[in-house]
Amino acid sequence: VGNPETPAHEDGAPPSRIAVVGAGIGGSATANFLRQHFGPEVQVDVFEKGEVGGRLATVTVNHNEYESGGSIIHSLNLHMQEFVKQLGLKYRRNVAGKTAVFNSEEVILEETDWYLLDLFRLWWRYGISFIRLQMWVEEIMEKFMRIYKYQAHGYAFSSVEELLDSLGGSGFINMTRRPLSDSLLELGVSQRFIDEVIAPVMRVNYGQNVSIPAFVGAVSLAGAQNNLWAVEGGNKQVCSGLLKMANANLLKAQVTSISPLHSGELLQYQLNFTAASGVGSELYDIVVLATPLQASVGSGLQFQDFAPPFDELPGSYHGTVATIVHGYLNTSFFGFPDPRLFPFASVLTTETPSLFFNSVASVCPVNISAGFRRKQPQEAGIYKVFSPQSLDKSQLKTLFRSYYSAQVTEWQAYPHYGSSQGLPPVELHPNLYYLNGIEWAGSAMEMSSVAAKNIALLAYHRWNKQTDMVDQKDLMHRIKTEL
Numbered sequence: 001v002g003n004p005e006t007p008a009h010e011d012g013a014p015p016s017r018i019a020v021v022g023a024g025i026g027g028s029a030t031a032n033f034l035r036q037h038f039g040p041e042v043q044v045d046v047f048e049k050g051e052v053g054g055r056l057a058t059v060t061v062n063h064n065e066y067e068s069g070g071s072i073i074h075s076l077n078l079h080m081q082e083f084v085k086q087l088g089l090k091y092r093r094n095v096a097g098k099t100a101v102f103n104s105e106e107v108i109l110e111e112t113d114w115y116l117l118d119l120f121r122l123w124w125r126y127g128i129s130f131i132r133l134q135m136w137v138e139e140i141m142e143k144f145m146r147i148y149k150y151q152a153h154g155y156a157f158s159s160v161e162e163l164l165d166s167l168g169g170s171g172f173i174n175m176t177r178r179p180l181s182d183s184l185l186e187l188g189v190s191q192r193f194i195d196e197v198i199a200p201v202m203r204v205n206y207g208q209n210v211s212i213p214a215f216v217g218a219v220s221l222a223g224a225q226n227n228l229w230a231v232e233g234g235n236k237q238v239c240s241g242l243l244k245m246a247n248a249n250l251l252k253a254q255v256t257s258i259s260p261l262h263s264g265e266l267l268q269y270q271l272n273f274t275a276a277s278g279v280g281s282e283l284y285d286i287v288v289l290a291t292p293l294q295a296s297v298g299s300g301l302q303f304q305d306f307a308p309p310f311d312e313l314p315g316s317y318h319g320t321v322a323t324i325v326h327g328y329l330n331t332s333f334f335g336f337p338d339p340r341l342f343p344f345a346s347v348l349t350t351e352t353p354s355l356f357f358n359s360v361a362s363v364c365p366v367n368i369s370a371g372f373r374r375k376q377p378q379e380a381g382i383y384k385v386f387s388p389q390s391l392d393k394s395q396l397k398t399l400f401r402s403y404y405s406a407q408v409t410e411w412q413a414y415p416h417y418g419s420s421q422g423l424p425p426v427e428l429h430p431n432l433y434y435l436n437g438i439e440w441a442g443s444a445m446e447m448s449s450v451a452a453k454n455i456a457l458l459a460y461h462r463w464n465k466q467t468d469m470v471d472q473k474d475l476m477h478r479i480k481t482e483l
């Protein structure tokens, strides 16, 4: 759409006003990076129609908060790590707990206290599938980490395809197009391992099956490793912290439409919005849309007067329900009549039509005081259940012997992978950028953060017509030889 080469200003003046639509991690990180690149003078307005944090949110039970959206962060997610450092926030390590896999009749796989025994069991059941898988994920992570070097050197990409190509060549792009199961079978991973281990991980993390693309499959598997952390006090604090650090103006308003305004050589964008106080309209030099634009998500944003016309993007988002339950887990349902003998903190499930939930896990509050311990199943505890639909009373009574409360969050959670072909564009119009296309490669806090840094760099280079910093090839080599 549009021609990215058209300049907004001919005179080399910096932009005076930039708008970001959405104050999730993507929008907040964008505001922060825009401030870093464009300097202290530019006005950065961030529009948010709901809560700062977006899909990073908590629910409160008994005066404690629990993550109901994005909850875990990988130890090699360096943007998230850097935000936490810069904001003076603290890490919260995962409190160890054992995982089991349930197939609707019995627990088919269980972690024990003995690492070597677990390894032996995996080898006995699946051969060397798990070693092959581990090496595959490590290799992908290693290539993915190149992005931090490229971005530190100021390089930007005009599309998600260009970004992926620079990290892992055509192999990475192909991984966004072919099913995870095909890639793993080709790798020599057994069908049994795919059914009993990989499928349960895809169900808990993306609510979908092993036909999701291999790239997001690898992101999901990285999210099942044991080097994970979260932000003490709640992940959404990163968003409010970044907005503050960026000295951005937060406007609690829903942007209802956007249209380009040409006046001679000058191109600006008019944003119309609705706030509690009424409707408003503002002009901006650069606009970043940091929210999914698929119809099923309902951003309420309309594109007006774009030639050629431009509208919502194809594809849909996947509905996932997170239910935070305070109660007594019905361990009999999993084949453990005596709750004292149920050793698991989380139960994943295989792809079984009769199962009405994807996973159930005992969860820790966002503030873990010293000496915190997980509740035993014979005690009332706090559990998070992921399911494709809201749980009815009888389903809740199946999973819990009794419960005090059940708080439901219905998310348009992540792309419904396979509902659209190809990856959405980053550049929608000369100075109008779209962040959330990256989710179609993989949806995670760090993916939105990587996209945020990329868009801030791209907007800066486009504004200053620095074409040599965009879509450069062979960056590994170039960086090695740069002074």
Ligand SMILES: Cc1cc2nc3c(=O)[nH]c(=O)nc-3n(C[C@H](O)[C@H](O)[C@H](O)COP(=O)(O)OP(=O)(O)OC[C@H]3O[C@@H](n4cnc5c(N)ncnc54)[C@H](O)[C@@H]3O)c2cc1C
Residues within 6 Å of the ligand: 021, 022, 023, 024, 025, 026, 027, 047, 048, 049, 050, 051, 052, 053, 054, 055, 056, 068, 069, 070, 071, 072, 073, 253, 254, 255, 256, 290, 291, 292, 298, 299, 300, 301, 320, 322, 411, 412, 413, 414, 436, 443, 444, 445, 446, 448
């Ligand atoms: C249940 C669940 C669990 C997850 N678990 C993890 C996890 O453990 N680890 C991980 O890394 N990721 C996880 N994710 C994914 C992660 O949460 C998302 O990828 C990430 O938060 C997306 O951030 P974002 O800022 O790009 O989008 P969003 O958070 O969706 O932000 C978009 C914002 O834009 C606002 N907005 C929309 N339209 C308008 C408008 N017209 N005007 C003004 N504002 C508007 C919205 O209100 C929203 O606040 C999970 C997601 C879900 C739903």
Ligand SMILES: CC(C)=CCC/C(C)=C/CC/C(C)=C/CSC[C@H](N)C(=O)O
Residues within 6 Å of the ligand: 069, 070, 071, 072, 073, 074, 077, 141, 144, 204, 205, 206, 219, 220, 222, 223, 224, 361, 384, 442, 443, 444, 446, 447
């Ligand atoms: C972007 C890279 C390289 C790694 C990110 C790995 C990661 C943290 C993936 C998590 C993905 C995700 C959408 C998880 C959802 S569910 C999380 C958790 N199991 C929960 O119970 O909330």
